[in-house]
Amino acid sequence: MRPFTEYPPRLGGEPGENAVAALHPADPSHRTAVSAGAYPAPLPDASPLDAIGNTPLVWVPALSAPDRGYWAKLEGFNPGGIKDRPALHMVRSARRRGELLPGAEIVESTSGTLGLGLALAAKAYGHPLTLVGDPGMEPLMRGLLTAYGAAVDIVPDPHPAGGWQQARRDRVAELLARPAGRHADSSRPDVPGAWCPDQYNNPDNVAAYAALAAELIGALPWIDALVCSVGTGGHSSGISRVLRQSFPGMRLAGVDTVGSTIFGQPARPRLMRGLGSSIFPRNVDYGAFDEVHWVDAGEAVWSCRDLAARRHIAGGWSVGAVALVADWLARTLPADRTIVAVFPDGPWRYWNTVYDDAYCRRHGLLDRRPAADPEQIGRPAQKEVLAWTRCENVIDPRPAPRAAEGGDQ
Template sequence: MVRVKTLLDTVGQTPLIRLQNLVEDQDSELLLKMERTNPGGSIKDRPALYIIEEAERRGWLKPGGTIIESSSGNFGITLAMIGAAKGYRVIVLVDPKTTPVNLAMMKAFGADVRVVTEKDDSGSYHKTRIALANRLHREIPGSFRPDQCFNPLNSEAHYRQTAQELMEQCQGKLDAVILTVSTGGQLGGFSRYFKEHAPHIRVIAVDAVGSTIFGGKAHSYLLPGMGLSWTPPNIDDLSRIDEIYKVPDEDAFLMCRLLARYEGVLGGGSTGAGLVVAWKLVQEWGSGKRIACLAPDNGERYLPTIYNDVWMKERGLNVEIEPMGLRRRVRELVPHSRYPVETANYQPELVEILDCPTRFHEVRR
């Protein structure tokens, strides 16, 4: 009898596609790894499922248990989906910036969604959301905190699965991999895997202008799913990263629009941000190069925002650009750093201040 997969068996093994129209030099290849084909619609299915299954295996999460997480987007959606499939209660702490689409998705999966309205000292909601999630975890018996920002199992999922999968799909023939950053799960896992297995492949990090993961000046930004106000411990060795770029909101969103119009790929904001840097490098490095970019999620989630002219104009953003215009602009982009170790903004005291569950410091194998 043919064994039919369950929903969660379909996480991973995402396609790698080559762009056909935006790359002028046909000897160079720009590849996108399409994480939208995961059942929860984003790359976050991978670390979420990995962490939940490790927690079950280690006895941290038992039948009837409650999963509590701070997330304004994809990780919360994924946990809500996994909770529905496995029968756990899920509480997600979101903030006023969480989009109606994301809220609706979490609720559709049956999650208990709570909005945290108090800002932290950096003007964002990350720290207040995390502190409240940790408090609820202490109060609710049988609860488990995946803790994507501080739990090293997040990057381990990408080290053991996603990075290896990309390497196999490329058969090792790759010049650079481009990763956008928030919790550092992707960047931490990929940089470790590639520097151990193929150190010639350049690992390029892409953050939002206004985020201070790699230092710099903090201010608000619109890029969804990217940025943080400290270097997350999932990026445990900055020397494994070759270069860091910071991309402005408008460039990333215009890239999304060109990608949809000229390639038929509807990507999220971080896909656009990563591709801005990939597009720059493919022009700068000359013929015959192969650059892979992770495309973390699905543009349908952003139809009311990035793909909506009214939303863009209200925020003072341009809505139209020709490929030549954006190509010229991305060429001007300069790296935020070529010496990532000098950009460290680790804040180990946050573990105490936010009262993070301590056992995660013992999980690295």
């Protein structure tokens, strides 16, 4: 195993271009300069809201080519994870436009991470919060959301076609249809009607990631490739849109899970949470992607554990899947390319899944080392993928909207 002291050479350039500390822990004299504009000196935070953003960016050497590697943006250092950013931005934007009135309830579907961000934003601005989950939500997550003041509503059964995701969305629609004032705080009948952020389709979800993109622009002199997991489409669309204004030739690699319908694969039961979907979120910008990779749950588990063992960096399903793809790009792209991978969360909610041998053994996920290279297919509908697979022909699989009767064709 290579020691922590083997980091990439220090970034060149004038002051302000060395915006990331490529720190050699064993030798403090090898620190590069840090741009005050990109990473200001730590100051006391007035509230947890101030702890959102400016997350670490660290170098990860490639597994079988340690002279190569990629930069990992560790979004698990936000209070709840990457979705703290859109949660806060969607709430602030809706309040600014008058869509979310003072004291009104917030109702949303979540597998957990957005719920953490919404709990923080709801508490900061005085809104009751109801979150709709499904039985796959970890007891730890359910208990934590409740402790943060959210009412957690669990749907009992999946939708016959749209799975758990559609079942949750249907329940949200039911809750929104209640008369004004009938919300989690039933003692206040004067409170206005509820509001749903609709993370899958809300453009504010996409816009929220401009700050993350700005942090990357301030930290690195150039970016050739960006690797993002895809669930709602928010951070892949939002970050790439801003980065391409500074790095117009940048490649975008999307990472999905086996069994997700987002990129045109058939739906099947999925263990991985936080990426993938059984619906077609409108926030997914299909034209932005240069390639898509599907990763299986066992491959993501192996990648998570390898990353933890080699680099002391840990996260959930999405982190493992993204790390697998980023490592492959670092090995196969020209050596001078700069690759950034976005790691959406940390490990704490996955102690009884990704990092639990009994759970992984029960689901056949242990020791599933991925192939050295993904299988390649020419188009998403070519075959149903069951393991790590790559496709450079990214299409929008959503059905074309019907023209209005009697209207223009």
